[in-house]
Amino acid sequence: MPLPVPVLPEGVDPAWLPPAAFRAVGGRRTLIRGSGPLVETVHGEMAEACRRFGGRVVRDASDDGPYDLVLAVSAGDLGEEGFTVVREGGTTTVTASGGRGLLYGLFHVVRLGAAAFTGERSQETHRPALATRMLDHWDNVAVHPVMGQVERGYAGGSLFWEDGRARGDLQRVRAYGRLLAACGINAISVNNVNVHATEARLLTDRIGEVAEIAGALRPYGIRTHLSVSFAAPIVLGGLSTADPLEAAVRSWWAEATRRVYEAVPDFGGYVVKADSEGQPGPFAYGRSHADGANMLAAALEPFGGTVHWRAFVYDHRQDWRDRSTDRARAAYDHFVPLDGEFAPNAVLQVKHGPMDFQVREPVSPLIGAMPRTRLAVELQVTQEYTGQQRHVCWLGPMWSEVLRFRPEERSVGALARGGLVAVSNAGDDPFWTGHPLAQANLYTYGRLAWQPDAEPREVLDEWIGLSFPDAPARLADGLHAVLDGSWRTYEKYTAPLGVGFMVQPGHHYGPSVDGYEYSPWGTYHFADRDGIGVDRSAATGTGYAGQYAKPWAEVYESPDTCPDELLLFFHHVSYGHTLTSGKTVIQHIYDTHFDGVEEVEAAREVWAGLVDLVDPARHTRVTELFEEQLRSAREWRDQVNSYFFRKSGVPDAHGRRIY
Ligand code: BDP
Secondary structure, X not given: OOOOOOOOOXXXXXXXXXXXXXXXXXXXXXXXXXXXXXXXXXXXXXXXXXXHHXXXXXEOOOOOOOOOEEEEEOOOOXXXXXXXXXXXXXXXXXXXXOHHHHHHHHHHHHHHHHHHHOOOEEEEEEOOOOOOEEEEOOEXXXXXXXXXXXXXXXXXXXXXXXXXXXXXXXXXXXXXXHHHHHOOOOEEEOOOOOOOHHHHHHHOOOHHHXXXXXXXXHHXXXXXXXXXXXXXXXXXXXXXXXXXXXXXXXHHHHHHHHHHHHHOXXXXXXXXXXXXXOOOOHHHHOOOHHHHHHHHHHHHHHHOOEEEEEOOOOOOOOOOOOOOOOHHHHHHHHHHHHOOOOXXXXXXXXXXXXXXXXXXXXXXXXXXXXXXXXXXXXXXXXXXXXXXXXXXXXXXXXXXXXXXXXXXXXXXXXXXXOEEEEEOOOXXXXXXXXXXXXXXXXXXXXXXXXXOOOOHHHHHHHHHHHHOOOOOHHHHHHHHHHHOOHHHHHHHHOOOOOOOOOEOOOOOOOEOOOOOOOOOOOOOOOOOOOEEOOXXXXXXXXXXXXXXXXXXXXXXXXXXXXXXHHXXXXXXXXXXXXXXXXXXXXXXXXXXXXXXXXXXXXXXXXXXXXXXXXXXXXXXXXXXXXXXXXXXXXXHHHHHHXXXXXXXXXXXXXXXXXX
16 A cells, blocks of 8 residues: 655645655656555655656556656665666666665655656666664753753754654654655664653653654654663663673663564664763773673664764863863774774764864764774764854765765775764754755755765755755755855854864853863863964874874874864964965954855845745745844854954954954
């Protein structure tokens, strides 16, 4: 039986799957071959497209052709997710070895649109580069007094949880799964990595609610995962310890996991934040993080599950007066000695940078340093440090730089054998992502997880083509003008040259030049009257630069070879230091801050000019947000420029106003 396409609640934006995106596939004679639940999903999609645009769908017929479109599952070596597309003799044929591959193939044809049905097309094979393409939701079931319902969420409440339990009506969750499948995501973790008391129980007596959500996501090929508390045996099981080598603890986890699989047979596994920012972990028992991860891996192994163990482990209570601790070093120092000790179904989940999702960080040296460990790389789609979905900041170019970076002979995209993971930016907002243009980040993330070396601008073209199917070229050009350079624009008006963390403590929105400077969090810029930046060289600094393999250890070691954009991450330099661009550091700071604000003004103008091409609700929302972005960008510019002018006493070479 074809599975009906989820119906969006009134007023919810269809994002990159508006009905019109299916126009080209709709009016056709289509044959679907194969069986299984995901084939029913594909059939449902085609049935809906034909209902709107004419055409008809036939199942498993062999003789009443010809067909415009054939979608066929047949035995082959394409894996569960791969597919081929070919067009000959007027028929476009998608072949897959499994239902998920067929679904991805259908969405591929939707992306191609009319081009999928013109001329001839020689056979192309598509397979995801990474097997796990996951979104972590930092959602709380209960509203947290400080963090709200979605920690670092800027798009309303949770898509999964409402009034303290799983949503009764899961249509929206099904629709979310559909959007995610259309950009290639195949795994979700449904609760916050900071596991509070209510959420801890999802593992045990509230697993039924997780099963309901998993049931809504399954038809779109998405496996459900859960964040669990390392202290669960104590908190939920009444044991006196959570020591991973203790037999009673191990059997508690084995039994809890068996029950999870009873409720959710295709459950993906656990996500664990341990010994990090106050979360419990194996250190309390003198055990290593491999001991901790492997215990959970052992519990999951009989059922084919995976533990995603996060490498975000550092001292968040450090003494800012003591310069011997460098937070950037922490993940490498903790985990590299454990390389080779993790179980095959344990994945070490590493943030892409060594600090914490700043607008500019070097790639974490850990990613190239654990060849015998399955690593997943973690990105942040939610814009915690990049404008909180009030600023336009398309992160495709940044992620692409990260994924193409070669810590050694292989790229990050190739080293991420455990997959790509990202913190979701979606919530129950009518536009899903608060800022309507932040949808582009979610889409781009999924597509880069499928193909890490994809050209981000081409991915953006796909997003534009799907989201605005009938748009004239002027709209596409306008969207590119607004989005393409937005990450670099954001970088220009915020913390300079990779120094990071000049944000308001706590909520992290807006500037606070010394907000974290004398705090215990390990995020300092060391600006004084002579200069700024953190000396992380091996020769005179914290030694962090020495954690890289060659050539990077050498490139980063010296301020002469360190790339400008990372200079203050690696070096403490004088305000008069000359960058490779030829400018001094102080003049660079002034110039980029003036330029950044002008770029926001220009983008706002471009957007205003698109008013006749964008639906009013979306246009108005973005227009309002541009006002806030501009206000905030000016605030950043003025505070950062004044701060450095007052510290350095060096006037702007162009005599512009600095307060
Ligand atoms: C930081 C967030 C915090 C998260 C933490 C994490 O500020 O809310 O809990 O990352 O990744 O960026 O665990």
